[in-house]
Amino acid sequence: MSRRPRLVPVALAGVGGLALLVLVAIPMVALVARAPWSAVLDVLGDGANRTALRLSLVVSLWAVLLSMALGFPIAWLLARVDFPGRSVVRALVTLPMVLPPVVGGVALLVAFGRRGLVGQWLDRWFDIQLAYTTAAAVLAATFVSLPFFVVTVEAALRGADRRFEDAARTLGARPGFVLRQVTLPAIRSALGAGAALSWARALGEFGATVTFAGSFAGRTQTMPLAISDALDSDVRAAILLSLVLLTVSVAVLAGLRNRWLGAA
Amino acid sequence: MSGLELAGRAHAGALVLDLEITVAPGETLAVLGPNGAGKTSLLRLVSGLLRLDAGELRLDGRILDAAGGGGVPAEDRSVGMLFQDLLLFPHLDVADNVAFGLRAAGVGKDRARTAAHAWLDRFGLVDRAADPVQGLSGGEAQRVALARALAPAPRLLLLDEPLSALDTDVRGAVRRELRDHLRAHAGPCVLVTHDPLDAAVLADRVVVLEAGTITAAGLLTDLVARPRSAWSAELVGTNLILATACGTTLELRGGGCLIAADAPGDGPVLVAVRPSSVALHADRPRGSPRNVWEATVVGVEGFGDRLRVRLDGPIPLVAEVTVAGLAAIGASLGSGVWASVKATELTAYPA
Numbered sequence: 019m020s021r022r023p024r025l026v027p028v029a030l031a032g033v034g035g036l037a038l039l040v041l042v043a044i045p046m047v048a049l050v051a052r053a054p055w056s057a058v059l060d061v062l063g064d065g066a067n068r069t070a071l072r073l074s075l076v077v078s079l080w081a082v083l084l085s086m087a088l089g090f091p092i093a094w095l096l097a098r099v100d101f102p103g104r105s106v107v108r109a110l111v112t113l114p115m116v117l118p119p120v121v122g123g124v125a126l127l128v129a130f131g132r133r134g135l136v137g138q139w140l141d142r143w144f145d146i147q148l149a150y151t152t153a154a155a156v157l158a159a160t161f162v163s164l165p166f167f168v169v170t171v172e173a174a175l176r177g178a179d180r181r182f183e184d185a186a187r188t189l190g191a192r193p194g195f196v197l198r199q200v201t202l203p204a205i206r207s208a209l210g211a212g213a214a215l216s217w218a219r220a221l222g223e224f225g226a227t228v229t230f231a232g233s234f235a236g237r238t239q240t241m242p243l244a245i246s247d248a249l250d251s252d253v254r255a256a257i258l259l260s261l262v263l264l265t266v267s268v269a270v271l272a273g274l275r276n277r278w279l280g281a282a
Numbered sequence: 283m284s285g286l287e288l289a290g291r292a293h294a295g296a297l298v299l300d301l302e303i304t305v306a307p308g309e310t311l312a313v314l315g316p317n318g319a320g321k322t323s324l325l326r327l328v329s330g331l332l333r334l335d336a337g338e339l340r341l342d343g344r345i346l347d348a349a350g351g352g353g354v355p356a357e358d359r360s361v362g363m364l365f366q367d368l369l370l371f372p373h374l375d376v377a378d379n380v381a382f383g384l385r386a387a388g389v390g391k392d393r394a395r396t397a398a399h400a401w402l403d404r405f406g407l408v409d410r411a412a413d414p415v416q417g418l419s420g421g422e423a424q425r426v427a428l429a430r431a432l433a434p435a436p437r438l439l440l441l442d443e444p445l446s447a448l449d450t451d452v453r454g455a456v457r458r459e460l461r462d463h464l465r466a467h468a469g470p471c472v473l474v475t476h477d478p479l480d481a482a483v484l485a486d487r488v489v490v491l492e493a494g495t496i497t498a499a500g501l502l503t504d505l506v507a508r509p510r511s512a513w514s515a516e517l518v519g520t521n522l523i524l525a526t527a528c529g530t531t532l533e534l535r536g537g538g539c540l541i542a543a544d545a546p547g548d549g550p551v552l553v554a555v556r557p558s559s560v561a562l563h564a565d566r567p568r569g570s571p572r573n574v575w576e577a578t579v580v581g582v583e584g585f586g587d588r589l590r591v592r593l594d595g596p597i598p599l600v601a602e603v604t605v606a607g608l609a610a611i612g613a614s615l616g617s618g619v620w621a622s623v624k625a626t627e628l629t630a631y632p633a
Contacts, residue, residue, distance in 0.1 A: 188356055190360070199386075
């Protein structure tokens, strides 16, 4: 028996390892290594930065709530109802995943901006101006994060064994009861994973937000926008704020692995 | 009329069900049939998980389903269904599974759990109430599923292969328990099975379902004595031969001829011959039997402490003999033997 290691796995491992090193490990290490730890208290204690962090949490949590509230019916329809044009609807729902966020922002602006297709009527009839408000930031974040929830939950609904729902019906359960007591518990891990993914996406949202909502401190300037701003004036703050988001992201990933995806 | 009445047509995939059954209150109807005959689809039809294309389904006179509108959705039919795969809810503990139907009916959490405990007590499972269902043994899971189906006091009971998933050593005990519960059930019950023993112990009447239609209906004893299809004959382990009667003479398709004790009426008939009534001989037997013919042994299988000998010749059928009996005539695979059946041992009836 030859014990010579086979060439292909070694080559693949080499390429993969290099990619991980260059694209993930080195940038993350640099972020930590270059962090001005002495300035931690200054930066995190700074009122403007805390405002940005708080705004980021508020906007991203609203976006997740909206994604769940709007996304579940969409996922359910796509998974369970065989209606004409279903594949078109699925493509539309996933479009924001592949669309450059700035394009989404422009689209939202020309739709809901003050002179937008719909926005002019919102302005004229209801005196509602969406653009450059916190609501616009929420809308932009929802726009990009919704597909993550829909795609995850739709797949779970498709994979769930519907005979359990049949069993529940023969036991006298009405559709609402079946949904709450059988369907949702069966896909709860996917609901969690979908929410976490869409939250992570909403938290990092930049392009659509800056286009549709602008970068106004305390109103629409979320963390990514604040970091971008800080790069021009105070690099130390930008690095520390980035670390805060990195920490949050890693926490989400760890939570996903342990709670929902199973420790693989 | 009270009880269950179904007369109609439905389709499940490529299979078309076209049938008529009635089950009286307190009566248990066993549905026997080969795989893919539509037995489970029949239960789905009655429970409301499958809709009729034509015809009508009634329970105690009330229309449950009718072609062209009307009908009662599954959740309002008061059906207790035991699924072949049980389908216990994996995210609920044993007691919450049993309490599910009561909770769905709006009973409060505490009362539903109390009732569930009472059911588990009857099934000897009260100490497993708080356990997850994944850890149950096959027999325990079966009892929990039955308790879950019975707890909401259904008017109609549907059992899909209730014993097939169980090991043989617990099957007998669960079958006896099931019989007691079926006796206590006041409404109609439909039991799907492929085991005639289930039908014998649990059911009052049987129907045989083949390719979506009913090929035989009646008492199990009728089915055993007078099977109406090759599958039914196989099920009850008897020979079934198609013949044409002329008086007491039965002309077989293959050219052979048998004599019956009583004339079944002229025309096409089915002839049932129990394998144990076919005698084998080394030489042409002398004496009374009128039905004697020469045959070739083409197969021998063990069957309990006896042997089933497949015969080829003018009258192809299976004889059941003891090992000693076969040895005494010196027959083995491929050898020629003489076979005989008394005229009184065969049952001929119009096809």
